[in-house]
Amino acid sequence: MAKTATGAKALQPGMAGFAGDWSSDQRAFKNVHWGKAMMWIFLLSDTFIFSCFLLSYMTVRWSTTVPWPNPSEVFGLSVGGVEVPLLLIAIMTFILISSSGTMAMAVNYGYRKNRKVTTYLILLTALFGASFVGMQAFEWSKLIHEGVRPWSNPFGAPQFGSAFFMITGFHGFHVSIGVIFLLIVARKVWRGDYDRGDRGYFTTMKGGYEHVETMGLYWHFVDLVWVFIFAFFYLW
Amino acid sequence: MSDITQDDVGYVAPAENAEQDLYHPKSWITKYVFCQDAKVIAIQYASTAIAIGLVALVLSWLMRLQLGFPDSFSFIEPADYYQFITAHGMIMVVYLLTALFLGGFGNYMIPLMVGARDMAFPYVNMVSYWVYLTAVLVLIASFFVPGGPTGAGWTLYPPQAILSGTPGSDGGIILMLVSLALFIVGFTMGGLNYVVTVLQSRTRGMTLMRMPLTIWGIFTATVLALLAFPALFVGAIMMLLDRILGTSFFMPSIVELGEHLSYSGGSPILFQHLFWFFGHPEVYIVALPAFGIVSDLIAVHSRRHIFGYRMMVWAIVIIGALSFVVWAHHMYVSGMNPYFGFFFATTTLIIAIPTALKVYNWTLTLWKGNIRLNTPMLFAIGFIVTFLNGGITGLFLGNVAIDVPLSDTMFVVAHFHMVMGVAPMLVVFGAIYHWYPLITGKMYSEALGKFHFWVTFLGAYLIYFPMHYLGFVGVPRRYFELGDTQIFTESVGQLNAFISIMTFIVGFAQIVFFYNMFRSYIVGKKSEMNPWGAASLEWMTPEMPPGHGNWGKSLPLVYRWAYDYGVPGARDDFIPQNMAPKDVPMEKKARKSTRKRKS
Numbered sequence: 001m002a003k004t005a006t007g008a009k010a011l012q013p014g015m016a017g018f019a020g021d022w023s024s025d026q027r028a029f030k031n032v033h034w035g036k037a038m039m040w041i042f043l044l045s046d047t048f049i050f051s052c053f054l055l056s057y058m059t060v061r062w063s064t065t066v067p068w069p070n071p072s073e074v075f076g077l078s079v080g081g082v083e084v085p086l087l088l089i090a091i092m093t094f095i096l097i098s099s100s101g102t103m104a105m106a107v108n109y110g111y112r113k114n115r116k117v118t119t120y121l122i123l124l125t126a127l128f129g130a131s132f133v134g135m136q137a138f139e140w141s142k143l144i145h146e147g148v149r150p151w152s153n154p155f156g157a158p159q160f161g162s163a164f165f166m167i168t169g170f171h172g173f174h175v176s177i178g179v180i181f182l183l184i185v186a187r188k189v190w191r192g193d194y195d196r197g198d199r200g201y202f203t204t205m206k207g208g209y210e211h212v213e214t215m216g217l218y219w220h221f222v223d224l225v226w227v228f229i230f231a232f233f234y235l236w
Numbered sequence: 237m238s239d240i241t242q243d244d245v246g247y248v249a250p251a252e253n254a255e256q257d258l259y260h261p262k263s264w265i266t267k268y269v270f271c272q273d274a275k276v277i278a279i280q281y282a283s284t285a286i287a288i289g290l291v292a293l294v295l296s297w298l299m300r301l302q303l304g305f306p307d308s309f310s311f312i313e314p315a316d317y318y319q320f321i322t323a324h325g326m327i328m329v330v331y332l333l334t335a336l337f338l339g340g341f342g343n344y345m346i347p348l349m350v351g352a353r354d355m356a357f358p359y360v361n362m363v364s365y366w367v368y369l370t371a372v373l374v375l376i377a378s379f380f381v382p383g384g385p386t387g388a389g390w391t392l393y394p395p396q397a398i399l400s401g402t403p404g405s406d407g408g409i410i411l412m413l414v415s416l417a418l419f420i421v422g423f424t425m426g427g428l429n430y431v432v433t434v435l436q437s438r439t440r441g442m443t444l445m446r447m448p449l450t451i452w453g454i455f456t457a458t459v460l461a462l463l464a465f466p467a468l469f470v471g472a473i474m475m476l477l478d479r480i481l482g483t484s485f486f487m488p489s490i491v492e493l494g495e496h497l498s499y500s501g502g503s504p505i506l507f508q509h510l511f512w513f514f515g516h517p518e519v520y521i522v523a524l525p526a527f528g529i530v531s532d533l534i535a536v537h538s539r540r541h542i543f544g545y546r547m548m549v550w551a552i553v554i555i556g557a558l559s560f561v562v563w564a565h566h567m568y569v570s571g572m573n574p575y576f577g578f579f580f581a582t583t584t585l586i587i588a589i590p591t592a593l594k595v596y597n598w599t600l601t602l603w604k605g606n607i608r609l610n611t612p613m614l615f616a617i618g619f620i621v622t623f624l625n626g627g628i629t630g631l632f633l634g635n636v637a638i639d640v641p642l643s644d645t646m647f648v649v650a651h652f653h654m655v656m657g658v659a660p661m662l663v664v665f666g667a668i669y670h671w672y673p674l675i676t677g678k679m680y681s682e683a684l685g686k687f688h689f690w691v692t693f694l695g696a697y698l699i700y701f702p703m704h705y706l707g708f709v710g711v712p713r714r715y716f717e718l719g720d721t722q723i724f725t726e727s728v729g730q731l732n733a734f735i736s737i738m739t740f741i742v743g744f745a746q747i748v749f750f751y752n753m754f755r756s757y758i759v760g761k762k763s764e765m766n767p768w769g770a771a772s773l774e775w776m777t778p779e780m781p782p783g784h785g786n787w788g789k790s791l792p793l794v795y796r797w798a799y800d801y802g803v804p805g806a807r808d809d810f811i812p813q814n815m816a817p818k819d820v821p822m823e824k825k826a827r828k829s830t831r832k833r834k835s
Contacts, residue, residue: 025443025794026252028435034356038432041462045424048466052513056474056506060485064501151482151498159501162483166474203359204259 035214043221050225053170054232057163069155071234074143089234092135093226096175099128100223103216110189110212118212119190125219126182129175136172140165164233171229174222178215185215246817248441248793256353256437258785270366272358273784274343277365279675281339284365288372289332293743295324304736306717306729314716315403318387321714322404323379325390326412329518330419331372333660337525338423338461339368341667342430342454344675348774349451351439351792351814353785356432360425367422374415381407389714391515394486394507395499398479401492409479413472420465420472430458439773441794445549446813448772448798449542452549453528456556457521463560464517471510478502508570512563519656520559523623524552526663527594530616532798533666534598536770537613538605539809541799543597551590551597558587568636569643577636584634588627595624606802606809611685615666618693619659626655629704644714647707650700658696665692665749672753673763674774677781680760684752688745695742702731771810772798 011017011030021030029037061068072085079087106121143164147154153161188194188207197206261267271277299320302312343361347354355361378385387403388396396402398409434447434455447455474485478499486507487499535542542548564572564580598620607613629651633639642648665688672680711718711728718724766775778788792814800811807821 023443023445025249025441025446026436026438028444030252032436034432034436037436038357038428041431042424042428045427045462045466048463049470052467052470052510056470056485056510059503059506060501063488063503063506064484065489066501150477151484157501158484162477162481162485166477166483170473203357205257205359 033208033210035210036217039214039217043217046221047225050171050228053167054228057159057167057233060159060163061157064157064159066157068157069153069160071236074148074155074160075139075234086234088135088139089230092132092139093230095128095135096132096223096226099125099132100220102128103219107213107216110194110209113195113209115189115192115195118209119186122182122186122189122212122215126179126186129179129182129219133172133175133179136168136175140168167229167233171222171225174225178219178222181215182219185211246795248795251440253437258354259358260784270362272354272362274347274355274358274361275675275782275786277361278340278343280365281335281343281368282341284369284372285332285335285340288327288375289336291376292324292327292332293746295320295327297739297743299324300736300739302716304733306719315384315387317716318389318714319385319403319408322387322390322392322412323375323385327375328657329390329522330416331375333522333656333664334423334461334518335368336664337522337660338430338454338458339365339426341450341525341529342458343426344671345450345774346430346433346454348777348782348786349448349772349798350434350437351442351773351787351794352433352437353787353791355429356437357429361429364422364426364429367418367425371415371418371422374411374418378404378408378411378415381411384408386412391508391511392475393511394475394478394502394504395488395490398475398487399490399492405479410476413476413479416472417469417476420469423461423465427458427462430454431462439791439794441814442773445546446794446797448528449531449545449548449552450525450528450772452552453524453526453531456552457524460517460524460556460559461521464514464521466514467510468514471507471514474510475507505567505570505572508567509564512566513560515566516563517556517559520555522656522660524556526619526623526660527552529667530619530663531594531598531601532770532772533612533616533663533670534601535799535801536670536768536772537610537616538602538607539769539801540601540605541797541801543600543603544593545797545799547593548597551593554590555587558583558590562587565634565639568639574636581634581636585631588631591627595620595627611680611682611689612666612670614686614689614693615662615669618689619662619666622654622662622693622696623659626651626659630655642707644712645707646703646711646713649713650703650707653703654700658700662693662696665689668753670768671774672756673767673780675781676757676760677763678756678760679763679767680756681752684748688749688752691745691748692742695738695745698738699735699742702735706731769808769810771796771800771812773813776812776814 012020022028024030075089076083076085077087078084102121103125106118106125109118109121143153143161148161148164150162150165152158188198189209189212191198194207194209194211197208199206259266259272261271261273266272268276271280298312299317301309302317343355346352375385383404383406385404386392386397386408388398388405388409392409392412398405402409404412434451438444438447474483477483478485478487482498484499484502486504487497487502488504489500490497531542531548562580562584564576565584568577568580602617629647633642633648633651669680669685672678706728709724709728711724711732718728763780765780768775773792773794774782776792777783777786793816794813795816796811796813798813800806800813802809803811805822807823811820
């Protein structure tokens with residue numbers, strides 16, 4: 001197998017390359033650093049969590065005897081006297097997907113070691129994420145004002161409120177954690193920790209710009225999960 | 237794999253991973269308490285798991301007191317009995333066996349056996365243990381809240397788990413669910429470590445197909461756990477919401493004590509699906525590490541390479557994959573669609589094929605082996621027999637038509653205790669004896685070890701064999717007492733009393749084990765390096781017990797698989813994994829016969 005000067009393996013394409021990587025020693029995923037491998041495996045596990053949440057939501061939607069509320073009406077906003085269905089959700093979705101774009105750009109600039117632009121892009125991503133959570137808080141308070149509770153709601157099946165608060169809450173929790181870590185990563189990029197290989201405060205391990213990519217994986221995942229929640233909860 | 241490689245050029249690929257950056261402890265606290273060394277974390281995990289396991293052992297005694305001698309012990313109320321059952325089951329399955337195999341043996345063996353200095357993320361690994369300990373403490377706390385621990389049975393089926401008629405429905409069930417959620421969070425941190433370490437930080441020359449089967453078992457089990465625990469996590473969260481906020485995920489419309497509760501429209505069977513989507517892979521999370529470890533014990537102590545290594549690896553992987561599509565065989569009587577039963581019975585019985593393959597291969601490894609009947613080997617052979625027994629009763633229960641009458645009888649209790657209680661525990665004991673010299677540097681007392689084996693092994697059979705019979709005559713499980721039931725003869729009561737006495741004998745015999753471990757640690761004779769003549773990498777450390785960073789100056793290079801025992805032409809009856817072909821001491825005369833054999 002050909003090797004580059006840095007010891008990183010030149011990857012072979014196709015099934016032969018796949019078989020070669022997995023039957024080799026040391027690493028099954030060549031040129032993938034440990035943190036990135038860990039994030040992928042964690043996300044696989046997290047996928048099962050969100051899948052279980054969504055499947056459970058579908059099951060109770062089917063098992064409940066009371067009609068399911070119409071999400072288009074419940075999640076509508078009245079703008080200047082006109083009822084616009086799903087307006088807030090549409091904005092939230094747009095913002096979250098945009099944040100994935102800025103995150104991808106941040107990863108790119110990170111690998112180019114452009115500290116300044118990377119920091120700005122990560123901060124912009126965090127800002128998008130925070131405004132998503134903010135709008136979700138607005139949506140929650142609006143629904144709570146209208147009498148929606150986890151155990152009952154004026155629109156129909158009580159499971160509507162239960163599933164809504166549980167699933168969007170769990171997703172919002174993921175976004176919030178993501179925003180916190182984005183801010184931490186942004187600070188590290190800004191200070192130049194990744195250029196110098198400074199040690200982390202807790203882990204005492206050296207970090208590099210791969211951390212931005214690992215962070216990006218998590219962020220894209222949270223975004224992707226939202227697409228499924230949007231499709232199965234709001235549009236269905 | 238069994239090719240004789242002496243004449244091959246010992247090529248080892250250049251290093252891809254940078255030398256691992258380790259945290260070097262500076263104080264006693266960071267060395268022994270908040271420690272990032274996987275070996276110390278392993279011992280912390282194992283000690284905590286065994287300690288809580290002893291609580292579960294005492295709980296099982298209390299249950300057996302009631303079952304064996306009803307009406308004799310007034311301090312055991314029906315509610316207590318259900319609390320004992322629940323806590324015993326939950327502790328044994330989750331907090332003891334899962335934590336011991338993956339957190340204990342996984343942490344100790346993975347870095348050593350794949351030739352790494354430590355786990356990939358030592359800090360996360362440390363946090364994993366402390367979250368696990370918190371989960372155990374929360375579980376213990378549930379014994380001291382008003383109403384006591386939950387008595388819902390270890391499966392925690394709603395609606396009864398959170399209704400007021402069930403013991404511990406005040407605080408007990410809440411703490412149980414919180415504890416489970418914490419356990420899963422902690423385990424996920426550890427599990428990510430185990431998987432990444434195996435996949436990404438093996439030493440030079442250590443290919444996946446040169447790993448000892450112990451690592452294959454632990455690795456596959458960890459993958460299963462990472463994908464199965466999410467279902468339990470979600471189930472626990474939803475049940476917490478049902479219990480605390482009054483949502484109705486699992487709760488149908490219910491009348492309790494003449495009062496219509498506010499629940500409506502939930503699906504109790506949804507919880508069963510979530511629980512068993514976790515619960516069945518859980519069986520293999522416990523069994524696969526046991527399979528792996530026992531393969532290594534048998535190979536080492538019969539001085540023979542494991543028969544059919546590749547098949548053994550693929551059997552582990554296939555069993556792991558199949559374990560995700562059999563869960564509803566626990567639910568034949570749950571009222572689910574009967575057509576599901578056909579599907580799940582079929583997939584369940586298919587698992588018998590790779591499992592039987594493993595049992596045959598263990599037997600064929602023993603065949604014509606140079607068997608040393610020392611304590612680890614006795615436990616390993618005990619495991620094969622016990623697992624075979626438990627597996628055969630599994631064929632009964634896997635079939636819908638036979639399962640329906642046997643469901644909820646003592647037969648089920650006997651089956652799963654045989655297959656996932658006794659069998660894995662025998663492997664745990666065997667593994668502890670086998671690796672005791674490595675971990676402590678001392679040798680245990682062989683006589684006490686053998687005594688421990690025979691009492692435990694024969695005792696376990698005397699406990700669980702009669703229980704099958706009780707199940708056949710229809711004795712139900714989870715009953716506080718049988719009372720004046722006419723259909724049961726007097727012999728049922730006598731058998732129950734006999735079983736209870738045996739549990740006390742076997743339980744107390746474990747004192748011999750602990751005495752042996754502690755005494756040998758203090759006054760035992762120092763063990764030589766690699767006392768068993770094992771070929772796998774964990775015995776090749778420069779010091780024994782291995783020091784911080786495991787390998788001294790440089791990482792080992794691996795040239796062969798872990799099972800080069802009795803290689804023709806070689807002088808010794810084993811060749812260590814890290815011995816270069818040119819360094820292997822040969823018998824001069826036999827030189828010709830060492831030519832490469834066609835596989």
